[in-house]
Amino acid sequence: xxxxxxxxxxxxxxxxxxxxxxxxxxxxxxxxxxxxxxxxxxxxxxxxxxxxxxxxxxxxxxxxxxxxxxxxxxxxxxxxxxxxxxxxxxxxxxxxxxxxxxxxxxxxxxxxxxxxxxxxxxxxxxxxxxxxxxxxxxxxxxxxxxxxxxxxxxxxxxxxxxxxxxxxxxxxxxxxxxxxxxxxxxxxxxxxxxxxxxxxxxxxxxxxxxxxxxxxxxxxxxxxxxxxxxxxxxxxxxxxxxxxxxxxxx
Amino acid sequence: xxxxxxxxxxxxxxxxxxxxxxxxxxxxxxxxxxxxxxxxxxxxxxxxxxxxxxxxxxxxxxxxxxxxxxxxxxxxxxxxxxxxxxxxxxxxxxxxxxxxxxxxxxxxxxxxxxxxxxxxxxxxxxxxxxxxxxxxxxxxxxxxxxxxxxxxxxxxxxxxxxxxxxxxxxxxxxxxxxxxxxxxxxxxxxxxxxxxxxxxxxxxxxxxxxxxxxxxxxxxxxxxxxxxxxxxxxxxxxxxxxxxxxxxxxxxxxxxxxxxxxxxxxxxxxxxxxxxxxxxxxxxxxxxxxxxxxxxxxxxxxxxxxxxxxxxxxxxxxxxxxxxxxxxxxxxxxxxxxxxxxxxxxxxxxxxxxxxxxxxxxxxxxxxxxxxxxxxxxxxxxxxxxxxxxxxxxxxxxxxxxxxxxxxxxxxxxxxxxxxxxxxxxxxxxxxxxxxxxxxxxxxxxxxxxxxxxxxxxxxxxxxxxxxxxxxxxxxxxxxxxxxxxxxxxxxxxxxxxxxxxxxxxxxxx
Numbered sequence: 001x002x003x004x005x006x007x008x009x010x011x012x013x014x015x016x017x018x019x020x021x022x023x024x025x026x027x028x029x030x031x032x033x034x035x036x037x038x039x040x041x042x043x044x045x046x047x048x049x050x051x052x053x054x055x056x057x058x059x060x061x062x063x064x065x066x067x068x069x070x071x072x073x074x075x076x077x078x079x080x081x082x083x084x085x086x087x088x089x090x091x092x093x094x095x096x097x098x099x100x101x102x103x104x105x106x107x108x109x110x111x112x113x114x115x116x117x118x119x120x121x122x123x124x125x126x127x128x129x130x131x132x133x134x135x136x137x138x139x140x141x142x143x144x145x146x147x148x149x150x151x152x153x154x155x156x157x158x159x160x161x162x163x164x165x166x167x168x169x170x171x172x173x174x175x176x177x178x179x180x181x182x183x184x185x186x187x188x189x190x191x192x193x194x195x196x197x198x199x200x201x202x203x204x205x206x207x208x209x210x211x212x213x214x215x216x217x218x219x220x221x222x223x224x225x226x227x228x229x230x231x232x233x234x235x236x237x238x239x240x241x242x243x244x245x246x247x248x249x250x
Numbered sequence: 251x252x253x254x255x256x257x258x259x260x261x262x263x264x265x266x267x268x269x270x271x272x273x274x275x276x277x278x279x280x281x282x283x284x285x286x287x288x289x290x291x292x293x294x295x296x297x298x299x300x301x302x303x304x305x306x307x308x309x310x311x312x313x314x315x316x317x318x319x320x321x322x323x324x325x326x327x328x329x330x331x332x333x334x335x336x337x338x339x340x341x342x343x344x345x346x347x348x349x350x351x352x353x354x355x356x357x358x359x360x361x362x363x364x365x366x367x368x369x370x371x372x373x374x375x376x377x378x379x380x381x382x383x384x385x386x387x388x389x390x391x392x393x394x395x396x397x398x399x400x401x402x403x404x405x406x407x408x409x410x411x412x413x414x415x416x417x418x419x420x421x422x423x424x425x426x427x428x429x430x431x432x433x434x435x436x437x438x439x440x441x442x443x444x445x446x447x448x449x450x451x452x453x454x455x456x457x458x459x460x461x462x463x464x465x466x467x468x469x470x471x472x473x474x475x476x477x478x479x480x481x482x483x484x485x486x487x488x489x490x491x492x493x494x495x496x497x498x499x500x501x502x503x504x505x506x507x508x509x510x511x512x513x514x515x516x517x518x519x520x521x522x523x524x525x526x527x528x529x530x531x532x533x534x535x536x537x538x539x540x541x542x543x544x545x546x547x548x549x550x551x552x553x554x555x556x557x558x559x560x561x562x563x564x565x566x567x568x569x570x571x572x573x574x575x576x577x578x579x580x581x582x583x584x585x586x587x588x589x590x591x592x593x594x595x596x597x598x599x600x601x602x603x604x605x606x607x608x609x610x611x612x613x614x615x616x617x618x619x620x621x622x623x624x625x626x627x628x629x630x631x632x633x634x635x636x637x638x639x640x641x642x643x644x645x646x647x648x649x650x651x652x653x654x655x656x657x658x659x660x661x662x663x664x665x666x667x668x669x670x671x672x673x674x675x676x677x678x679x680x681x682x683x684x685x686x687x688x689x690x691x692x693x694x695x696x697x698x699x700x701x702x703x704x705x706x707x708x709x710x711x712x713x714x715x716x717x718x719x720x721x722x723x724x725x726x727x728x729x730x731x732x733x734x735x736x737x738x739x740x741x742x743x744x745x746x747x748x749x750x751x752x753x754x755x756x757x758x759x760x
Contacts, residue, residue, distance in 0.1 A: 053629075053633045054632065054633060055629055055632050055633060075635045075636070075637060076635075078633060078634060078635040079635040081633070082633075083629060083630075083633040085629055089626075089627035089628070089629045089630040090626075090627060091559070091563060091626050091627055092626065093562070093563050093566040093567060094559070094562065094563070097544065098562070100547075101547045101548065101555075102555055102558075102559050103630070103634075104547055105547075105550045105551070105552060105554070105555025105556075105558075106552055106555055106556075106630075106631070106634035106635070106636055107634060107635060108551075108552060108635075111546065111547040111548065111549040112546070112547075114547050115545065115546050115547045118547075119545070132543050132544075134566075147630075150630065
């Protein structure tokens, strides 16, 4: 796979806090791909994604976003990227409309275009009625949808989502998944961590399994199934088998 | 063994939590050796006692008679402490209703909420006594040492006054819940607490200025006219002062009244506690009324977007706004003094300019924390294509803009009387506000804006350096006007405070 076909290329990425969190990670995600990152709690998934989004400095390694070196040209990388965490990054005292206006200002989206896109996004996510009410009294699901609208308003080429479906009800989760599918169909690259294996199984084209800061397996569901022990039928079986084997090996 | 859900059981639970909270506050969440904490405590205690001795040692040493002037002095000083206690109690009682941490768990259990309310309000009274003892303790100890052990009764008076302050706070909060509902009670109570805390001191200053032309809050209490106008020695208003001086009969009356009223307040308000706390809990899920509907976005640069967001958030948070406005309130007396003495005397600037310089430093410290550390969507801003430098510049511009807005009228007023005094004030304010902002930058940490109340305990070094720098720049400005040759001394010390803060700044990833 040539570098020009890649949305994200990570080489030798390492990060330690009290103990190593990410150990010499190599990862490549193709343009327009939906990539799911799975791993047990504390495996290093969020740390990896935060380094990609420029929210943490790596100790070693290289991150390239659509050819932009995230360390040498962080602003160029951030301009085409969006980050959505499991804790919605929203201001209680701003309305969704004002929040999107603020995000559009940060990414310098032309005002008229941003307003039009915002109206579409709020409508699509079922937030139109609350567009001009302050976010302070919103439910977790509504806040997560406002944060997602913020991530989409500047039309990024790469969207990084850390557990975006945590705490969402079935209806909201469906809306978010539909929005993400549509973006992938439009050519956007998505990297997502999730504990909901069914979501990864249904939505992701490729799945990476992280354990103890390393990528221990990667591929399509079929490829992962082939690499797992016999009798591993579902992604849950495969995931548990791979993690258990890695622990034994360690 | 203590029965579950009883008053004692709740008291033990609350005490355990309070001790851990206190420990975390003292160590600012970092592991600190107990010996270091003890050493800091001893040094601060010695300094406070030395200051108290310098202020009242010779007066007390000469013997304090129970005359009317002394009663006025003690009652006036006591009233200052009482307003601080009342302010603290109002803030704490309101929090008892609105704090959610474990309230949802307890209110959803079969436990009796009246017992919990009784324990929590008693804890408020104890905390209030603690604060008052911390402030008044050195003065009481010096009085006991120099004039006699009977002054130790003043501690008991503090207990009675704190019980009375807590009772007033409970009645006031319950009254607000009944009259204006859960949504407005918190805001009104917090603003009232802030105004009460500063109101009496500012009131004394204003009366002092209008009557005697002095900014000192004690001028009024020294007035012969005031002493003459006061009720006779036998009046009940002197009971707390007499009790503090060792009169056992007065002490018993004051203690009985304070504790009695607190008990009444707890009995009266505990019945409605669960109802009001549940109403307060419902606010977290209440949506605000729709704002003015716009369909177009404003065209703003990245820095403008950041500045607009900062101002919008500050203006929409009435509590944060009231906290900042409180610091501005302290500028009212010097402004009044300037106004009254306009063009009459140049010596007025020696008094007024340092007050303005110090206030600008304090105001800048609060605003800088809000703009730099109090970021509710830190990841969003950090993941945006804006350089960290530009983000900081925009946030600092927000602080400077707000300070300029407040200070410009005062500077213009000074400039009309003396251009040089205005220049010195502007320079002093710039240095004080710049120092406070720099310290907040060096000690920046990621926090929610709702943590504003606890910002001062997150770093003791930052808090102390900020206070010292403001005071020393105020001193520099005063000397630049009166004795310019000596102005370099506080200026060097202020620079030293900044170097000290810079050397001790936390390192690592912000």
